Each structure stands twice: as C-alpha cells, then as structure tokens.
Amino acid sequence: MRDLVSEAIPRMANPIHSLGIEEGSWEELVGPSTVGGGMADVAMPCHSLSPIMKKSPSEIADNIASAVSDSLEGIATVSSLNGFVNLSATDTWLSSKVESLIGDPRMGVLLEDSRTIAVDYSAPNVAKEMHVGHLRSTVIGDAIVRMLEFKGHRVIKENHVGDWGTPFGMLIEHLLDLGESEVAGEKGISDFDHFYKQARQKFDEDQDFAERSRSRVVKLQSEDNETLRLWQILVDISTRYFNEVYSMLGVLLTDDDLMGESAYRHILPIVVDRLSECGMLDNSDGAEVVFLGGKWVNREGDPFPVMIRKADGGYNYSTSDLACIIDRVERLGCDDLLYVVGTPQKQHFEMVFEVASNAGFIDQSNRTIHVNFGSVLDSGGQMLKSRKGQNVKLVDLLREAIVRADSSISEKNPELTGSEREEAAKMIGIGAVKYSDLSSDRTKDYVFEWDRMLSFEGNTAPYLQYSHARICSIFSRSGVSRNSLTDSRIILTTPEERALARELLGFSQAVDYSIEGLYPHRLCTHLHSVSSSFASFYEVCHVLDGDDAVKSSRLALCDMTARSLSLGLGLLGIETPERM
RNA sequence: GGGCGUGUAGCAUAGCCUGGAUAAUGCACUGGCCUCCUAAGCCAGGGACCGCGGGUUCGAAUCCUGCCGCGCCCGCCA
Numbered sequence: 001m002r003d004l005v006s007e008a009i010p011r012m013a014n015p016i017h018s019l020g021i022e023e024g025s026w027e028e029l030v031g032p033s034t035v036g037g038g039m040a041d042v043a044m045p046c047h048s049l050s051p052i053m054k055k056s057p058s059e060i061a062d063n064i065a066s067a068v069s070d071s072l073e074g075i076a077t078v079s080s081l082n083g084f085v086n087l088s089a090t091d092t093w094l095s096s097k098v099e100s101l102i103g104d105p106r107m108g109v110l111l112e113d114s115r116t117i118a119v120d121y122s123a124p125n126v127a128k129e130m131h132v133g134h135l136r137s138t139v140i141g142d143a144i145v146r147m148l149e150f151k152g153h154r155v156i157k158e159n160h161v162g163d164w165g166t167p168f169g170m171l172i173e174h175l176l177d178l179g180e181s182e183v184a185g186e187k188g189i190s191d192f193d194h195f196y197k198q199a200r201q202k203f204d205e206d207q208d209f210a211e212r213s214r215s216r217v218v219k220l221q222s223e224d225n226e227t228l229r230l231w232q233i234l235v236d237i238s239t240r241y242f243n244e245v246y247s248m249l250g251v252l253l254t255d256d257d258l259m260g261e262s263a264y265r266h267i268l269p270i271v272v273d274r275l276s277e278c279g280m281l282d283n284s285d286g287a288e289v290v291f292l293g294g295k296w297v298n299r300e301g302d303p304f305p306v307m308i309r310k311a312d313g314g315y316n317y318s319t320s321d322l323a324c325i326i327d328r329v330e331r332l333g334c335d336d337l338l339y340v341v342g343t344p345q346k347q348h349f350e351m352v353f354e355v356a357s358n359a360g361f362i363d364q365s366n367r368t369i370h371v372n373f374g375s376v377l378d379s380g381g382q383m384l385k386s387r388k389g390q391n392v393k394l395v396d397l398l399r400e401a402i403v404r405a406d407s408s409i410s411e412k413n414p415e416l417t418g419s420e421r422e423e424a425a426k427m428i429g430i431g432a433v434k435y436s437d438l439s440s441d442r443t444k445d446y447v448f449e450w451d452r453m454l455s456f457e458g459n460t461a462p463y464l465q466y467s468h469a470r471i472c473s474i475f476s477r478s479g480v481s482r483n484s485l486t487d488s489r490i491i492l493t494t495p496e497e498r499a500l501a502r503e504l505l506g507f508s509q510a511v512d513y514s515i516e517g518l519y520p521h522r523l524c525t526h527l528h529s530v531s532s533s534f535a536s537f538y539e540v541c542h543v544l545d546g547d548d549a550v551k552s553s554r555l556a557l558c559d560m561t562a563r564s565l566s567l568g569l570g571l572l573g574i575e576t577p578e579r580m
Numbered sequence: 581g582g583g584c585g586u587g588u589a590g591c592a593u594a595g596c597c598u599g600g601a602u603a604a605u606g607c608a609c610u611g612g613c614c615u616c617c618u619a620a621g622c623c624a625g626g627g628a629c630c631g632c633g634g635g636u637u638c639g640a641a642u643c644c645u646g647c648c649g650c651g652c653c654c655g656c657c658a
Contacts, residue, residue: 028598035601045600047638057638082601083638125658162658261658287656297582298654304582310656317658346584347653374585375651412620440593443585445651447592451607456620458606459593466620474617517597525594528605539613539622558617580620 015067040086057083095490108508111152121340125162126238131391141340142251163260169217174199267323286311336367343372374445405429424577431574435461439524467531471562472578488556496537
C-alpha cells in the first residue's frame with residue numbers, strides 16, 4: 001500500500017493547502033491504516049493538526065476528507081472517523097496494480113544500487129560434528145544471501161570454517177594413530193564427535209601423545225609439508241561431510257565459498273604490524289593487546305582489552321577476524337561485511353569492528369553488521385540437546401524431519417507415491433525445519449518443536465506449501481497454462497478477492513522490509529498472510545466454475561499467489577512441491 | 581560489579597525502529613462447514629490490566645526513566 005500513499009499525497013496536496021494547512025506539515029501523517037476489518041488501506045490522523053487549526057481532530061478530518069475526495073476519484077474512496085481521514089483503494093486501482101504484476105517474475109520487487117557484500121555464515125569446524133548451532137547460522141545466512149542477490153547485490157559467501165589452531169596437533173596425531181589409510185578411505189570418519197573426543201581424551205591422559213600433539217602444532221604452523229598433507233586429509237574428509245549436510249539442507253554454499261581460518265594465517269602478522277604502526281598496540285603481561293577504553297571494562301573495573309597476540313606468540317580469534325576484514329575490504333573490495341553469528345558473540349564483534357574502524361581497516365563507506373541470532377531451545381526452555389545430553393547432530397535432525405514429513409504424507413495423502421513422494425517429503429521436512437527457524441525474530445531464542453513446525457497448520461512451511469500445491473492442482477485440472485494469463489483482466493467482486501489482491505500487492509514491500517533489517521521473519525509473516533487470504537478466497541471463489549472473464553481473473557490471482565509463495569519461499573531457501 | 585539483550589491470552593509469536601482508532605497471528609479450546617478445484621482446509625466464538633511503577637504526549641505495547649524476573653558476555657578457547 002506504499003504505492004497508494006505515494007500516489008495519493010500529490011493529489012491531496014492542493015485541496016489540503018487550500019484548507020490553510022501548510023506544505024510539509026501533513027504529508028508524513030499519511031501512512032498505512034492501523035485499524036483492521038478492511039476499513040481503510042491508508043489513514044491520516046489529524047490530531048496533531050488540532051492545536052494549529054484550532055479545531056477538533058474530527059472536524060479537521062471531515063474537512064480534509066471532503067476536500068480531497070474529488071482528486072482521489074478512481075484511486076481511493078475517502079471517509080473520516082474519529083479524527084482520521086481514511087482512504088480505501090478502489091477496485092479499479094487495485095485491479096490495475098495487480099494486473100501489472102501478472103507478467104512480472106519479480107512480483108514488483110525492484111533492484112537496488114548494487115553493493116558488494118560479504119556474508120560470513122555457517123562456519124562449522126573441521127573434524128567436529130555439525131550441530132543445531134550451525135543450523136541457524138546456515139539457514140539464516142543462506143536466506144539473507146538469496147534476498148540480497150535478488151535485490152541486485154554482489155554477494156560473496158564466506159564459509160569461515162574452523163580449520164586451524166592448536167586442536168589440530170592432537171587431531172593429526174590421532175589420525176596417525178588410527179592409520180591414515182583407515183581414516184582417509186571410503187568410510188571416512190563416521191562420528192566426528194567420537195573422533196574429537198578420543199583425541200581430546202588421549203591428550204589429557206597420555207603425556208607422550210600430548211607432547212607429540214604440541215610439537216605437531218609447531219610443525220603445522222611452520223607449514224611442514226608432511227604435516228600440511230595430514231591436515232589436508234582432515235579438511236577434505238570434513239568438507240565432504242559439510243557438503244553432504246549442505247546438500248540435504250539445500251543451501252547455496254559450495255567449496256568455492258570455503259574460506260577457513262587457515263586462509264588468513266599469513267595476514268595475522270600484518271594485522272599486528274598495522275595496529276602497531278598506528279600506535280594502537282599495548283603490551284600486557286607479554287601479550288599484544290588493544291585497549292579501546294570507554295565502556296570496555298572487566299569485572300574488576302579495569303580496562304578490558306582486545307587480545308591480538310598471546311604471550312606465547314599465538315594469535316586468537318579477534319586477530320583472525322581483523323585479518324578477514326582486511327582481506328574482504330582490500331582484496332575483495334567489499335562494501336559491507338555481514339556476520340551471521342550467534343548473539344553471545346555480540347560484544348566480540350562490537351570490539352573487533354571498533355578496532356577495525358579505529359585502525360582504518362574500514363571507513364565510513366563500509367558497513368559492518370553482526371547479524372546475530374538467539375539459541376535453539378527445547379520445549380522446556382533449555383538449550384537443545386539429545387537425550388544423552390549431547391549436542392544434537394544436524395544430520396540426525398534433518399533425517400528425522402524427512403521421516404516425519406513422510407509419515408504425514410502417508411497419513412494425509414496416500415495416493416502420492418514413489419520418487420515424487422520422496423521428493424515432497426524432503427521439501428516438506430527440510431522446509432519445515434528452515435521455516436520454523438526463519439519465521440521468528442532471529443535475535444530471540446527460538447523453541448524447536450517437531451509437532452509445531454510440521455503440523456501443517458498455522459505459520460509453517462507445510463501450510464504455505466500446501467497452498468501452493470492446491471493452486472498447482474487447480475491449474476492441472478484447468479487445462480490452462482500458467483504463462484498464458486498475461487492478458488487477463490482482474491475482476492474483483494468478492495471481499496475475498498479484494499483481500500487477496502491487497503496481499504499480492506504487498507509482496508515487494510515485504511521483501512524490502514525483510515532485507516532492510518536482515519529479518520527473514522518479516523517475509524515469512526507476509527507469506528503467511530498471502531496464504532491465509534488465499535485459503536479464504538479458495539473456499540468462497542470457485543475458480544474453474546465461473547464464466548471466462550471471472551475464471552481468467554481468478555486463475556491469474558491463483559498464479560500470482562503461487563508465484564508469491566514459490567518466489568518468497570525460494571528467497572528463504574525453501575522449495576515448493578507441486579503435489580503433496 | 582559492569583555491559584548487552586529480553587518480558588505481549590494456557591502455549592508459541594508479530595507489532596516496538598518511524599507513537600494513533602477496538603493490540604494482530606497461529607496452536608490449544610468451544611461450536612459450525614465436505615453431492616463442490618487437496619478438509620493438510622474454511623467460518624464463527626471465548627480467552628491479554630502488552631512484567632511493575634513513574635515521565636513525555638491530545639494520544640504509549642511502541643519513546644525516556646527507575647525497579648523486578650530471565651538470558652548472554654566480561655584477557656590469553658573460537
């Protein structure tokens with residue numbers, strides 16, 4: 001309805017000025033109506049004009065309403081109530097707006113001035129299991145990448161995998177103990193948690209092993225060829241495993257996006273040099289640190305530093321993140337840096353960004369955004385764990401989603417069989433997991449509940465997918481092809497058609513609103529409204545029974561609804577089966 | 581102790597940026613609707629002192645402030 005606002009304001013200007021209301025004093029009062037019941041699309045509260053006009057708000061609203069009525073002829077009908085001027089889009093205006101979307105594959109979404117944006121997301125660890133924590137980063141990051149690309153930006157996906165650092169000493173030694181041919185073979189590592197835990201345990205209990213591990217770390221860092229080769233074996237096994245999960249999840253990440261910590265190791269000394277050059281580095285107990293001052297104090301009230309190089313000469317993650325910033329801004333030419341990482345790291349990123357800014361690694365033209373997200377909780381409000389109290393393996397969770405979706409299909413639609421059913425089960429199961437994650441405000445913790453996300457009712461992926469499937473079913477019965485509707489005229493005769501038309505017009509605004517704050521849930525909310533309006537329309541407006549004009553109009557509405565859903569869900573990384 | 585975040589029907593959430601009319605949605609609950617395009621649906625109904633108290637305003641879930649509850653973070657892990 002932002003179109004209605006922008007079209008109405010210029011037409012309202014003359015009549016309103018002729019009432020003695022000054023230019024610039026009323027325009028921003030015009031906005032979307034907040035009252036429900038379809039009373040109005042756009043409203044203008046007149047209460048703030050009251051002291052200036054020395055009249056009651058309702059009198060002013062009455063005056064404005066009758067003054068602007070003529071100039072909005074054909075666009076909106078005007079009324080007033082309780083001191084509000086209310087504009088309701090006319091059927092003519094709605095129809096013509098909707099008609100302009102019939103042949104538009106973008107459903108009205110415009111391109112933005114293109115920026116180069118690095119999106120850092122997923123970031124699993126080599127030789128470790130992927131768990132639900134990676135799920136959120138991967139799913140949210142992927143949705144954001146898709147939306148940004150759709151808006152015309154150049155997006156550089158960065159999968160900042162944990163592939164470097166002290167744990168690799170013990171991991172490599174453990175690999176050798178097991179026998180590299182054993183591990184590197186077909187079987188690979190079947191249980192990363194077990195592999196990691198075994199290594200850890202030996203490190204803690206076996207002095208000889210611990211000693212070997214330490215010297216292995218030194219060899220790794222000095223880039224000893226044989227050590228690098230062994231390290232690469234672990235990386236390769238893990239990468240294969242990540243790709244399996246990504247493929248199951250249906251995300252965009254590929255090997256080309258891998259940019260592990262190891263990739264930045266040569267920039268780490270440069271970070272130190274540059275911070276040192278601009279005089280930001282302090283020495284504290286042998287460690288190189290940056291004191292930012294301000295609100296950064298520790299428990300004792302002493303200044304709290306950003307650790308750049310440890311007393312033993314090792315670097316840690318702040319340094320690595322600073323190296324990333326240098327690389328992304330200076331080598332890749334990124335304008336914006338996005339980090340899809342959990343909320344607990346908020347302070348870390350604030351401090352890193354502040355250091356980067358102070359040191360001139362980034363300037364005013366760059367935006368650094370921590371796209372934070374909350375934890376995954378179980379229905380008891382605790383961090384999600386398996387029955388044994390361990391982190392839930394992501395693959396197990398995804399497999400269970402598919403199994404559950406499959407059993408729903410067998411219950412609700414037993415006619416669907418074979419590979420089509422298998423595909424649908426995947427789309428529904430994975431879609432449900434992704435949508436439940438994306439559909440609520442990412443910054444808050446979210447509760448993982450199988451029954452809710454797969455319930456096929458409410459604000460869930462299956463509900464939206466179901467709407468889409470119903471529309472596909474209508475088309476397959478109609479004998480009309482989806483792309484033959486370009487000349488359709490939209491005829492709005494029922495409240496349900498009008499409501500659906502309004503929702504369809506809201507698509508581009510929803511996408512923009514969603515991308516503006518990097519909040520996928522805003523798009524979800526819209527898609528649910530579309531779907532819900534469609535369901536009401538579907539009950540009342542029989543599509544295939546009307547005369548040709550009505551049928552053509554309703555088919556076009558169906559097509560646009562289906563496209564909104566598949567395009568919208570597609571931007572979230574969720575697929576839409578044609579039958580389910 | 582300091583910093584950051586959060587609190588909306590029984591449950592789960594949207595709305596808060598940018599203040600407006602009767603606080604929106606889903607689940608669950610109650611009652612209706614399949615000779616008709618997928619009832620995995622639709623329609624109707626009940627259910628909320630928007631954590632508590634102040635303040636700003638013609639008007640506060642929304643902005644400011646103080647409390648309370650919960651969560652996270654606070655130097656050599658990432």
